[in-house]
Amino acid sequence: MLLKVENLSKFFPIKKGIFGKTYYVRAVENVTFEIDKGESISLVGESGSGKTTLGKTILRLYDPTSGKIEFDGKDITHLTEKELKWYRRETGLVQQNPFGSMVPHFTIFKILEEPLIVNKIGTREERREIVYNILREVQLSPEEFAFKYPHMLSGGQLQRVAIARAIIMNPKLVIADEPVSMLDASVRVEILNLFEEIQEKHHMSIIYITHDLSTTRYFSDRIFIMYAGHLVERAPTKELLRNPAHPYTKALLEAIPDPDPSNRFKFREVPPGEPPSLVNPPKGCRFKPRCPIATDKCDEEPPEVEISPGHFVKCWYAQ
Amino acid sequence: MSVVSEELSLKGVVRELLSYKSAILGLIILAGLIILSIYAVLFTPFAKSGALWNDQQVWLKYPRTAAPAWTNIFSSKKLPENVYVNMGKPVNVSKEGTRIKRTYVSKFSYNYDDTPSEIIFFFNTSYEKLRPKVSIYWMKPDGENLSLGTYRIRKGGTSIYLSNNLRLISDLQEKIEEELGKKINKSLTLEDILFRDFKTGGILKGTYTVRLDVLVKNETDRVEWQGIVYGKVYGLAGTDDKRRPLHLGLLWGAPIALAFGLVASLSITFIQLIISAISGYYGGRVDSVIQRLTEIYMILPFLPMLVLVQLLYGMNLWRLLLLLIVLSIFGTSVKTYRVWVMQLKSYPYVEAAKAYGASNMRIIFLYILPRLIPPTIPSLVLAVPGYVFLEAALAFLGLSDVNIVTWGRIVEEAFSEGALYKGYYHWVLMPSLMLVITAISFALIGIALDRIVNPKLKEM
Amino acid sequence: MALLKVEDLVMYYRTRKGTVKAVDHVSFEIEKGETLAIVGESGCGKSSLSRAIIRLLPRNVETYEGKVFLNGTNIMELSEERFRKEVRWRKISMVFQGALNALNPVLKVGEQVAEPLVIHMGMGKKEALKEAREMIKQVGIAEAFVDRYPFELSGGMRQRIVIAMALITDPDLVILDEPTSALDVITQANVMNLLKRLKKERDLTYIFITHDIALASELADKMATMYAGQIIELADSESYFGKPLHPYTQKLLGSVPTLREDKEIAPIPGTPPNLLNPPVGCRFRPRCDQAMEICEKEPPMFSLDGHRVKCWLYRGEE
Structure with missing residues (x-):
């Protein structure tokens, strides 16, 4: 097992006025899961569901409010930035916006060399070798791209650089936060394929954060569904797509169209409304206000039930 | 708003800058000022300029409060420039009693439309026993001969200020009145007497002859002399009331003005950037402290503090610069830059770097500050003349270094001597012109840079 | 007679780097009650096309010509004044992408929806507000929200308000420019349900601009593919999805991940062309694996039983 997350919560304080009460945005609450070495996970949720916060908390870009994160058997929940040095080398991050994720006044070479310099890896020549190799690995010719500036590259090329930067220290875990959502459809597939290739080759674990359920099936072993800060369902990919158990997952699957001309003749059966505010979320199950099968029981937070091997659902009525 | 467009490279900026005619003009003027400054530092006694400027003896041979020479071009009345009456070889050496008499004759032509401003004869002697005696004679183009008196010359350097010799002047006036057979109602100046035709009152143009009879005791006694007929115009910028040629003052002021403005602007901007970066990046308590400090700085009384420092410690240029920097680093720009930093801080690449x-x-x-430099350059450039003006303004209030020559100091001296009341406009205008030219050059460059760096302005 | 007939519409604009051929000789027509979806990757000119139809041109426009017939009248010949008074919003309205930017933050949503009636129809304010209230109910928002400000509404509700604004003048044609791009999938599905319902109830005619080919199938009676400023394929939805003809459309469909069926997805090689300097001849030629010599000449629009395609592969099959 590579990563173990136990009852993890992350709240952001917001203060209203100087003497006002402090409120909390309960972005992630009580999340528990484990990830094996070399496993790829899709973490799916709408914007504001807490999926990005969860990813960044795992990377310790945020300090957890409560709960525990174990990486490779070591508790990293409360390590200081100094103590985290080794952890930074074992993890990588790919961000959503390829145009904003590169220092604009650095060349591609410098951008990729930075993590190595910061972590004191290799001599000048060795670093050069590493950077050139990694560029080749993401299918960018070093001769052509190493000394270009980010603004000279297309979104797809930049995202390859971002992937290269994330894996340059050969980490065990890469978190990719919506890595293709800003790219054109034709480029998306390329980048997703590249991810898959690299993951297999280096036997890395990947957490792929996305709002787009339809891309997940192509390369994730398991899918986690988040709603309003809660992890509501997690299951192997095929199982989840075939037998969604949580009413929210069902709604999500219903909402996504496949290209089909008969779509225009039918209405989609999706719940009305929108996700609740995370400052003052509903008691118990957070999907309750929109849920077609909710009862009074749902005012209590449902436990996570394993309805079939590896298929966990946080719902009172899951079968 | 994104702080800065992505495609800004130094090369690109320079290339674009050169596409603005106004910027080219600004650059040419600035280049001129820089060349002047380099020339002033390397090829003039710049290091001693302050001492020279304060030493009145150095400037004796320049006319007093002369206008710039080029003003003649615009005037129908041609004002005189300095005319030097030089010694040459004695035309005759003879014995007179126990003394030796050396006779010198010098001629010069005078074709100006006004009288000169002053006449001084300079002597440099060495002798054994008796002081040499000198008699000066003046022959005007119309043949009139005037004796300008006999003088004893002391050892070393002696200057005979003929224009101040009131006895001589009244004697000469009497003599002329006799010749004319009538009284002249006003008292004439020596220059009137020596250069005017009394029948017409006009200037006598033509060749003047000066004769000097020098009486010495010994063959070895040495007497060197030179007469200067001071003009009313001089050089590129004229002179002030202490005969100092203003073009030198302006020249010596150039490197100081540029250095002061640039150093002040650069160091204030960079320190402000660093403070803002720390404030905006760390946030929290650090940010609060820095922000409260900037708010306190906003109400600090700048001028009284300078006066206080001058009273307690005295003022020189470096102290002024240091004070200016210290009193500006928490200026209002910190608030602007801080907002930029906070914006940049939220960029994904900062998060990636943390990861x-x-x-x-x-x-x-390495990541944030370099992004802030391009957008601050226009304001940095535009602020330079502000600091040059500030130094001038402080000099005007007497809050400047008296041991160096600055443009502000020249203006201040002009004002305190009442230059504008007395009609010595050049004395105020020339240094002001330099200040304005400097301001314009930086403004032209700064505005063009602003358009390049903040392209939103371009569309308007 | 078609409701809207576009013939050889051209819209170029100038930038510092050169002329961008955003809309380059585009022709199509829409019948009343029909929805045409125009799909294409970002930068293919689909948004420019929608703006060219409603004549919201960029300031740096260089060429703007062609014919646009609305109910048989060439609206390109109208003066700007008449176009504004008689066509824009009265006959053709638009739902912009990014609902937050499309709304005036200091105007209550009721007033906002009523505004087109006041401006374009010259209606009294009171009456307009009454109609706006009705329209807001129709797009599925409780009456209580009429007096709220846009920031008090959720993203989905704002998008509904923008739709209400586009429908309040009862226009002949509604242009939907990525109407759900900022929304989450379930909210998107809700908005799409609304658009479908309104289409049915009011017999609306839509032009639906989107980059999402699956989403296009939710509304489209007819589909068009846009590539580098040109429409390269145009067919009714069944034919378009069932048997796409243009290699680009085929590849585009092949790159779309699907949820319900297992299929291999493949990327489209190469990068989309630059509209400043598009390739000569067929613009997809540099990325096409079926390119031939003749493709260096610009292909005409071939029509195979009403399925139109701009590709030399179908020469002689008409």
Whole structure:
């Protein structure tokens, strides 16, 4: 097992006025899961569901409010930035916006060399070798791209650089936060394929954060569904797509169209409304206000039930 | 708003800058000022300029409060320039009693439309026993001969200020009145007497002859002399009331003005940037402290503090510069820059850097600060003349270094001598012109840079 | 007679780097009650096309010509004044992408929806507000929200308000420019349900601009593919999805991940062309694996039983 997350919560304080009460945005609450070495996970949720916060908390870009994160058997929940040095080398991050994720006044070479310099890896020549190799690995010719500036590259090329930067220290875990959502459809597939290739080759674990359920099936072993800060369902990919158990997952699957001309003749059966505010979320199950099968029981937070091997659902009525 | 467009490279900026005619003009003027400054530092006694400027003896041979020579071009009345009456070889050496008499004759032509401003004869002697005696004679183009008196010359350098010799002047006036057979109602100046035709009152143009009879005791006694007929115009910028040629003052002021403006602007901007970066990046308590400090700085009384420092410690240029920097680093720009930093801080690349373990200092100095420099350059350039003017304004209030020559100091001296009341406009206008030219050059460049760096302005 | 007939519409604009051929000789027509979806990657000119139809041109426009017939009248010949008074919003309205930017933050949503009636129809304010209230109910928002400000509404509700604004003048044609791009999938599905319902109830005619080919199938009676400023394929939805003809459309469909069926997805090689300097001849030629010599000449629009395609592969099959 590579990563173990136990009852993890992350709240952001917001203060209203100087003497006002402090409120909390309960972005992630009580999340528990484990990830094996070399496993790829899709973490799916709408914007504001807490999926990005969860990813960044795992990377310790945020300090957890409560709960525990174990990486490779070591508790990293409360390590200081100094103590985290080794952890930074074992993890990588790919961000959503390829145009904003590169220092604009650095060349591609410098951008990729930075993590190595910061972590004191290799001599000048060795670093050069590493950077050139990694560029080749993401299918960018070093001769052509190493000394270009980010603004000279297309979104797809930049995202390859971002992937290269994330894996340059050969980490065990890469978190990719919506890595293709800003790219054109034709480029998306390329980048997703590249991810898959690299993951297999280096036997890395990947957490792929996305709002787009339809891309997940192509390369994730398991899918986690988040709603309003809660992890509501997690299951192997095929199982989840075939037998969604949580009413929210069902709604999500219903909402996504496949290209089909008969779509225009039918209405989609999706719940009305929108996700609740995370400052003052509903008691118990957070999907309750929109849920077609909710009862009074749902005012209590449902436990996570394993309805079939590896298929966990946080719902009172899951079968 | 994104702070800065992505495609800004130094080369690109320069290339674009050269596409603005106004910027080219600004650059040419600035280049001129820089060349002047380099020339002033390398090829004039710049290091001693302050001492020279304060030493009145150095400037004896220049006319007093002369206008710039080029003003003649615009005037129908041609004002005189300095005319030097030089010694040459004695035309005759003879014995007179126990003394030796050396006779010198010098001629010069005078074709100006006004009288000169002053006449002084300079002597340099060495002798054994008796002081040499000198008699000066003046022959005007119309043949009139005037004796300008006999003088004893002391050892070393002696100057005979003929224009101040009131006895001589009244004697000469009497003599002329006799010749004319009538009284002249006003008292004439020596220059009137020596250069005017009394029948017409006009200037006598033509060749003047000066004869000097020098009586010495010994063959070895040495007497060197020179007469100067001071003009009313001089050089590129004229002179002041202490005969100092203003073009030298302006020349010596150039490097100081540029250096002061640039150093002040650069160091204030960069320190402000660093403070803002720390404030905006760390946020929290650090930010609060820095922000409260800037608010306190906003109400600090700038001028009284300068006066206080001058009273307690005295003022020189470096102290002024240091004070200016210290009193400006928490200026209002810190608030603007801080907002930029906070914006840049939220960029994904900062988060990415944290994810691979880059330290905060590395992120601030390598990732964030370089992004802030391009957008601050226009305001940095535009602020330079502000600091040059500030130095001038402070000099005007007497809050400047008296041991160096600055443009502000020249203006201040002009004002305190009442230059504008007395009609010595050049004395105020020339240094002001330099200040304005400097301001214009920086403004032209700064405005063009602003358009390049903040392209939104371009569309308007 | 078609409701809207576009013939050889051209819209170029100038930038510092040169002329961008955003809309380059585009022709199509829409019948009343029909929805045409125009799909294409970002930068293919689909948004420019929608703006060219409603004549909201960029300031740096260089060429703007062609014919646009609305109910048989060439609206390109109208003066700007008449176009504004008689066509824009009265006959053709638009739902912009990014609902937050499309709304005036200091105007209550009721007033906002009523505004087109006041401006374009010259209606009294009171009456307009009454109609706006009705329209807001129709797009599925409780009456209580009429007096709220846009920031008090959720993203989905704002998008509904923008739709209400586009429908309040009862226009002949509604242009939907990525109407759900900022929304989450379930909210998107809700908005799409609304658009479908309104289409049915009011017999609306839509032009639906989107980059999402699956989403296009939710509304489209007819589909068009746009590539580098040109429409390269145009067919009714069944034919378009069932048997796409243009290699680009085929590849585009092949790159779309699907949820319900297992299929291999493949990327489209190469990068989309630059509209400043598009390739000569067929613009997809550099990325096409079926390119031939003749493709260096610009292909005409071939029509195979009403399925139109701009590709030399179908020469002689008409």
